[in-house]
Ligand SMILES: NC(=O)c1ccc[n+]([C@@H]2O[C@H](COP(=O)([O-])OP(=O)(O)OC[C@H]3O[C@@H](n4cnc5c(N)ncnc54)[C@H](O)[C@@H]3O)[C@@H](O)[C@H]2O)c1
């Protein structure tokens with residue numbers, strides 16, 4: 116896993132080379148020496164005096180971009196016109212678009228999709244609102260709603276800065292499950308205003324995916340919306356994460372020969388994700404869970420103003436351990452991080468029981484990088500796509516919404532979540548399971564199909580399906 120410590124980013128350098136004074140080879144050598152791998156070359160312009168090329172360069176060491184830039188600056192006859200980051204290029208103008216399903220080519224088409232004929236469709240829905248599911252985008256459309264208050268592990272970066280993540284979620288919905296999702300970032304962090312805004316925009320949507328709304332407000336917002344809306348409301352950071360974590364944990368426990376009841380879990384970061392992961396583990400039979408947040412171990416010996424922490428302290432840490440992360444981890448079997456990047460040390464992991472399981476799931480920077488402990492852990496997972504074992508809610512939300520929309524479920528309940536977790540875990544067979552493969556890849560087509568199937572069945576069995584899809 117050595118190359119994992121490298122920067123791994125790709126940049127595009129536009130380089131102008133004076134043909135009389137310099138050769139391309141000089142620029143290439145300077146780039147490689149400064150820590151860059153040239154992976155593509157595009158000639159943009161050539162004439163008798165100069166050539167302009169775009170060099171796509173993968174950076175193999177941290178800080179390479181700066182070193183490359185200064186190295187090229189010292190070469191006579193070579194001028195670096197600009198550097199662009201491919202990730203930023205991919206975001207120019209946003210990542211998604213809305214497209215009509217049929218072209219409007221003449222007056223006849225126009226009068227059908229729009230006025231006057233559209234009026235008849237409106238009246239049909241007025242008379243029977245359930246027709247909104249058949250005659251509008253509602254049946255296949257999900258709102259991805261955030262207030263920008265807990266975006267990845269970046270914290271409260273606000274609604275504008277949250278948009279790229281929500282656009283990304285919309286892309287994932289479409290690509291993996293053909294769900295049309297729309298990013299909505301609200302310019303308020305007031306619980307009541309968020310609830311009202313989501314209720315007001317609900318008519319056009321078949322489901323609401325709440326995203327990156329910080330705890331504890333996310334609990335109240337989700338509870339109220341679930342009560343007050345008749346479409347599924349699902350807080351992805353809570354339940355999506357818990358479902359995927361549980362699936363991966365089933366496989367990690369099997370691999371290390373542990374049973375859930377005897378396993379000692381430490382969960383760091385008792386926010387939206389940490390709380391939901393804990394609840395799912397408790398429901399799955401875990402008996403020894405200790406929660407740690409910034410102020411230390413949550414214990415029933417203390418009183419917490421945060422109602423969820425109070426609940427948490429009363430339902431975990433039966434031994435009433437006190438202290439911080441170090442005290443919690445001594446003698447633990449499993450570390451689950453849904454807190455912040457870089458907070459776990461090798462010494463912490465060394466203090467755990469033999470064959471420790473470490474799931475460092477903070478994004479974008481995990482609690483600890485695998486290369487720091489890979490020689491002493493039995494199973495390691497992160498939330499990122501550039502390491503093995505990506506425990507990320509993207510394995511859950513496309514398939515669970517596909518199943519909920521197809522069965523026109525009124526809600527996503529515990530039965531559907533458990534079915535989704537079992538579906539994800541089941542994609543890996545006993546023969547395939549290994550420390551590097553406890554959770555399927557998001558690109559494994561079986562994931563969405565399996566989750567969808569089992570979620571539909573669970574919705575039907577638990578009585579929340581309004582439609583029984585045929586296949
Ligand atoms: N891999 C995944 O699929 C996935 C899914 C959801 C969330 N996450 C990640 O988990 C983290 C938390 O997300 P969330 O939505 O629950 O956010 P949140 O804001 O609801 O909760 C984060 C919690 O972590 C605590 N915390 C922060 N720094 C800490 C520290 N140094 N020590 C102990 N506790 C600390 C905060 O006090 C808070 O209670 C983020 O990094 C997010 O990217 C990953």
Ligand SMILES: O=C(O)C[C@H](O)C(=O)O
Pocket residue numbers: 266267268280327351352477478498507508509
């Ligand atoms: O967005 C992700 O990659 C996962 C998760 O929803 C997060 O907030 O980190």
Ligand SMILES: [Mg+2]
Pocket residue numbers: 267326327351352
């Ligand atoms: Mg999230």
